[in-house]
Amino acid sequence: MAQTRLSATSRVIRWIDFRLPFVGMLQRELYDYPTPRNLSYWWNFGSLSGIMLVVMIVTGVFLAMQYTPHADLAFDSVERIMRDVNWGWMMRYAHMNGASMFFALVYIHLFRGLYYGSYKQPRELLWILGVIILILMIMTAFMGYVLPWGQMSYWAATVITNLFSAIPLIGQNIVTFLWGGFTVGNPTLNRFYALHYLLPFVILAVVFLHLVALHRFGSNNPLGIDKRGPQDTLPFHPYFTIKDLFGLAVFLLIYSFFIFYAPNFLGSSDNYIPANPMRTPNHIVTEWYLLPYYAILRSVPNKLLGVILAFGSIFLMFIVPWLDTSPVRSARFRPVYKWVFWLLVIDVIALGWVGANPPEGLVVTVGQIATLYYFVHFLILFPVIGKLERPRPLPASIAAAVLQGGRATALGAAGAPLAEP
Amino acid sequence: MKKLLLAALALIASAPIPLSAHAEATPSPPHQEWSFNGIFGTYDRAAAQRGFQVYKEVCSACHPVKHLFFRDLAELGYNEDEVKAIASTYQVTNEQPNDQGQMFQRPARPSDPIPGPFPNDQAARLANNGALPPDLSMIVKARDGGPDYVYSILTGYKDAPAGFNLLPGMNYNEYFAGHQIAMPPPLSDNAVTFADGTSATVPQMAHDVVTFLTWAAEPNLEPRHRTGFKVMLFLIVMAGIFYAAKRRIWATAH
Numbered sequence: 019m020a021q022t023r024l025s026a027t028s029r030v031i032r033w034i035d036f037r038l039p040f041v042g043m044l045q046r047e048l049y050d051y052p053t054p055r056n057l058s059y060w061w062n063f064g065s066l067s068g069i070m071l072v073v074m075i076v077t078g079v080f081l082a083m084q085y086t087p088h089a090d091l092a093f094d095s096v097e098r099i100m101r102d103v104n105w106g107w108m109m110r111y112a113h114m115n116g117a118s119m120f121f122a123l124v125y126i127h128l129f130r131g132l133y134y135g136s137y138k139q140p141r142e143l144l145w146i147l148g149v150i151i152l153i154l155m156i157m158t159a160f161m162g163y164v165l166p167w168g169q170m171s172y173w174a175a176t177v178i179t180n181l182f183s184a185i186p187l188i189g190q191n192i193v194t195f196l197w198g199g200f201t202v203g204n205p206t207l208n209r210f211y212a213l214h215y216l217l218p219f220v221i222l223a224v225v226f227l228h229l230v231a232l233h234r235f236g237s238n239n240p241l242g243i244d245k246r247g248p249q250d251t252l253p254f255h256p257y258f259t260i261k262d263l264f265g266l267a268v269f270l271l272i273y274s275f276f277i278f279y280a281p282n283f284l285g286s287s288d289n290y291i292p293a294n295p296m297r298t299p300n301h302i303v304t305e306w307y308l309l310p311y312y313a314i315l316r317s318v319p320n321k322l323l324g325v326i327l328a329f330g331s332i333f334l335m336f337i338v339p340w341l342d343t344s345p346v347r348s349a350r351f352r353p354v355y356k357w358v359f360w361l362l363v364i365d366v367i368a369l370g371w372v373g374a375n376p377p378e379g380l381v382v383t384v385g386q387i388a389t390l391y392y393f394v395h396f397l398i399l400f401p402v403i404g405k406l407e408r409p410r411p412l413p414a415s416i417a418a419a420v421l422q423g424g425r426a427t428a429l430g431a432a433g434a435p436l437a438e439p
Numbered sequence: 440m441k442k443l444l445l446a447a448l449a450l451i452a453s454a455p456i457p458l459s460a461h462a463e464a465t466p467s468p469p470h471q472e473w474s475f476n477g478i479f480g481t482y483d484r485a486a487a488q489r490g491f492q493v494y495k496e497v498c499s500a501c502h503p504v505k506h507l508f509f510r511d512l513a514e515l516g517y518n519e520d521e522v523k524a525i526a527s528t529y530q531v532t533n534e535q536p537n538d539q540g541q542m543f544q545r546p547a548r549p550s551d552p553i554p555g556p557f558p559n560d561q562a563a564r565l566a567n568n569g570a571l572p573p574d575l576s577m578i579v580k581a582r583d584g585g586p587d588y589v590y591s592i593l594t595g596y597k598d599a600p601a602g603f604n605l606l607p608g609m610n611y612n613e614y615f616a617g618h619q620i621a622m623p624p625p626l627s628d629n630a631v632t633f634a635d636g637t638s639a640t641v642p643q644m645a646h647d648v649v650t651f652l653t654w655a656a657e658p659n660l661e662p663r664h665r666t667g668f669k670v671m672l673f674l675i676v677m678a679g680i681f682y683a684a685k686r687r688i689w690a691t692a693h
Binding site: 094097107108256263264266267270271274278279281287291300420421 | 573
C-alpha cells in the first residue's frame with residue numbers, strides 16, 4: 019500500500035501516526051479522498067444525515083440528564099425541561115424536530131440512491147447497511163416518541179406493540195414479553211428509555227460500517243459510471259467540504275425555522291395530554307415519517323397480512339440490488355425507469371396521505387391501490403423494466419461528460435459553473 | 440414534465456379529506472389576531488394580566504393550571520411584592536409535617552405551584568356532574584387549532600338548533616366536536632371588573648384569557664422568537680459566505 023502523504027509535519031503527529039495511523043487515515047479518507055467531480059447537491063444528504071445523528075445524540079444526552087423515566091413522572095419531567103431547565107425548551111424542540119429532519123434527510127438520501135442506482139454492484143452491502151440504519155432509526159424514533167408519555171405516546175406504543183399479537187400461537191406471549199406486563203405500563207416505559215439511549219450508538223456503529231463500505235469504491239455519481247482515473251475526481255477537501263458546508267447552512271436554516279417558529283407543527287396536539295389508559299384518542303396516527311408504513315398496515319383487511327406487508331415494505335429494500343436487473347445505474351440513461359421512479363415518489367406520498375386520514379371511503383381505496391403499486395413497483399416493474407428497457411449510450415468517462423460536454427472547455431477554465439445535464 | 444409531476448404531487452398533498460357526516464358539522468375555528476403570532480410575536484402583558492384575572496375569578500373554580508408556579512407570574516409583569524401578595528391569598532399544605540407530625544396549611548409562597556380547585560380527579564368529577572375539567576396550563580398546545588380553538592369554544596355557545604338531541608346537563612357549542620360540551624358557558628358580560636377600565640365583554644375576556652393560557656402553555660415563546668431571529672440571521676450570513684467560498688473554490692475545477 020502506498021505511503022500516505024502527511025501534510026502535517028509536526029514531529030509529535032508523525033510519532034503518533036507511526037504507532038496509531040489515525041491522522042493518516044483522516045488525511046486519506048477526508049482530505050485526499052478522491053470524489054467524482056460531478057456530484058450534485060443530492061449527494062449532500064448523506065453527510066447531513068450523519069451530522070443530524072450527532073445533533074440527536076448531543077441533544078438527547080442533555081435531555082436524558084433531566085428526564086425521569088417513570089409512568090407517573092415522565093410527562094411532568096418533560097414539562098419541567100420545557101419550563102424550568104435553562105435552554106431546556108431549545109434542547110427539547112431541537113430533539114423533537116430533529117427526528118423529523120433526520121427522517122426527511124434519510125428519505126431523500128434513499129430516493130437519491132434509488133434514482134441513481136447507488137445500490138448496484140459493487141455497492142450492495144453499502145445499500146444493505148443503509149437499510150439496517152433505517153430500520154434502527156424507525157425503532158429508535160418509535161421508542162423515543164413513547165418517552166414523553168402523552169396520549170399519543172401511550173396509544174402509539176399500544177398499537178405498534180400489539181402488531182406482534184398477529185403472529186400465530188405465540189403472538190400474545192411476545193406482546194406480554196415486550197410490555198413487561200399485561201398492558202403498556204411503567205416497565206414498558208423503562209425498557210423503551212434504556213433502548214432509546216442504546217440504539218443511537220448502535221446506529222453510529224453501523225454508520226461507521228456504512229462509511230467503510232462507501233470508501234471502498236467511493237461515491238456513486240449522477241452519471242452512474244465508474245471513475246477511471248484522476249481526471250474524473252477531485253480531492254474531498256476543499257471541493258466537497260465547502261459544498262457540504264453550504265448545504266449544511268441551508269439545511270440548518272430550515273431546521274431552525276421549525277425549532278424556533280413552528281416547533282409543534284410536525285407533532286400531534288394529543289401528545290400534550292398526559293397518557294390516559296382509559297381514553298383512546300379519536301384518531302391514532304403515527305408521526306409523519308411512519309405514515310406510509312401505517313397506511314400499508316391499514317390497507318389490508320387481514321391483520322397478519324397487513325403486518326407482514328408493512329414490515330415487508332422495508333425489508334424489500336434489502337433485495338433491491340438483485341430485483342433491479344438493469345446493468346445501467348443512473349436513471350438519466352434509463353428512459354423508462356426515469357419516469358417509473360417518479361411514480362414511486364407519488365405512490366409513497368399518497369400512502370403518507372392515506373396514513374394521516376381516517377380509513378373511510380376514498381382513503382381506503384387509494385390506500386389499497388397505492389399499497390399494491392408499491393409492491394408491483396419493486397417486485398415486477400424493477401426486474402421487467404431492467405430486462406426490456408434500452409438504455410441510452412453512456413458517456414466515455416466522467417471527465418469527458420463534465421468537461422467537454424458542458425459549457426466549460428478544459429480543466430482550469432475559471433468561473434464556468436458545473437454544467438448540469 | 441417535471442412541472443406536471445410537481446403539480447400532481449401538490450394536488451395529492453392538498454386533496455381535501457372526504458368529510459364524514461360527523462366531521463363536517465364542526466366548523467374549523469376562525470383565525471384571531473394574537474400579539475404572540477409571527478416571528479417577532481410577544482405576549483401583550485396587559486392582556487395576559489387581565490387574562491390571569493379572568494382565570495383566577497372564573498376558570499379556576501373548576502380548572503387547575505398544574506404546571507404553573509406563582510413565581511412564573513413575574514414574567515407577566517408583576518413585581519416581586521405583587522407575586523408574593525397574589526400567592527399569599529392561597530392556602531396550601533406544607534410539604535413537610537410540623538414538629539407534632541401533623542400536616543398543616545400555610546399561605547402560599549412564590550415558589551409554590553398554583554393550587555387547583557380540587558384535591559383529586561374524583562372530587563373534580565363529583566363536583567362537575569361526572570365530567571373532568573381539564574388542566575388548563577397546556578390546553579392551548581393540547582388542542583388542534585390552539586389559541587383560535589380555545590377562543591372559539593369560549594365564544595361558541597349557542598342555543599341548540601331545533602331537532603338537536605341535547606343530552607341532559609350538556610350545553611350546545613358550535614366549535615366543540617359533537618357540539619355537546621359539559622362545561623356551561625363560562626363567560627358572561629361583566630363577569631369580572633378589570634382594574635384598567637377595559638370593558639369586560641365576552642370576546643374581550645376570551646381574548647385575554649387565551650393570551651394568558653397561551654403564555655401558560657408556552658412561557659418561553661419570547662426567548663424562542665428572539666433566539667430564532669439571531670440564529671436565522673447568522674445562518675443566512677454563513678450560507679452566503681459558504682456559497683461564495685464554494686463558487687471561488689470550484690471556479691478552478693470546471
